[in-house]
Amino acid sequence: MISRFHFPQPLPHEGEIELPEAVAHHAARVLRLADGDPLVLFDGLGGEVEARLLLRGRAAFAELCRYREPRRESPLRLVLVQALATGDKMDWIVQKAVELGVAGVQPIQAERSVLRLAGERAEKRRAHWQQVAVSACEQSGRNRVPEVGMPMPLANWLAAGQAQALCYVLAPDGGEAAFGTGPRPAAGVQLMIGPEGGWTAHELAACRAAGCIAVGLGPRVLRTETAGLAAIAVLQARWGDF
Structure with a gap:
């Protein structure tokens, strides 16, 4: 199962972004994801972006690959x-x-x-x-x-x-x-x-x-x-x- 992470700001649909320290620590230190591993980012606004982890020294980045909006919310509020x-x-x-x-x-x-x-x-x-x-x-x-x-x-x-x-x-x-x-x-x-x-x-x-x-x-x-x-x-x- 591909690891999913909440990104605290609105996400672009493509390009490259630096991961916040807490997300980078969880991905690289806790889950032990390696450079190039797939992950999914979501910002809480309804969509998610398939991405690839990029490790550069103590910093971590994500190469954004594909945006999608799967339906996972209940029709009942x-x-x-x-x-x-x-x-x-x-x-x-x-x-x-x-x-x-x-x-x-x-x-x-x-x-x-x-x-x-x-x-x-x-x-x-x-x-x-x-x-x-x-x-x-x-x-x-x-x-x-x-x-x-x-x-x-x-x-x-x-x-x-x-x-x-x-x-x-x-x-x-x-x-x-x-x-x-x-x-x-x-x-x-x-x-x-x-x-x-x-x-x-x-x-x-x-x-x-x-x-x-x-x-x-x-x-x-x-x-x-x-x-x-x-x-x-x-x-x-x-x-x-x-």
Whole structure:
């Protein structure tokens, strides 16, 4: 499998470019690619360029060979609204959600979220999760990088009128409607997943008041790092490209 790398600026379709230090290090030092080896570069704007690695001393360049725009994005625009989870669970959730085809991830501070983020710490975590999304695109073949939003309290997200597309909120104690039925929604779907301790009754009431539809995923209670991925797979099978 040819190695893929995200290029942080818009890519030309031909010519020769110098690779950023981080990309050059990953290609030559981590993956041990040799001079002349093939690689693929993408800038997140939808296309990718087949290229050839050129090593010149400590610098690395790419000879751009062929531009193409393969279709790898789901026809379903799906945004995961994920309550903050502890440890490396958020890394896992972001990585796998991007692999499954989400268009964006919005971290949410819920009442029962153990992880608390604000200020500079929140920005550092957001930047880290954004890089996780980039790496997931490199691995999965996606050429558009989903945006990871700044963590915000649930109340702020609802107050800003974010729940404008079809919005599902997972509630393990019972759903109010069928999940993923009817024609594909033109405006996409927002999928809300609670924290380890679940949504509070107050939060579920606020989500319903904002127009979100409570749904369940069967009789078993799933962990926060499982529920969102399972629901994404269901929606991709019904409205996406699975």
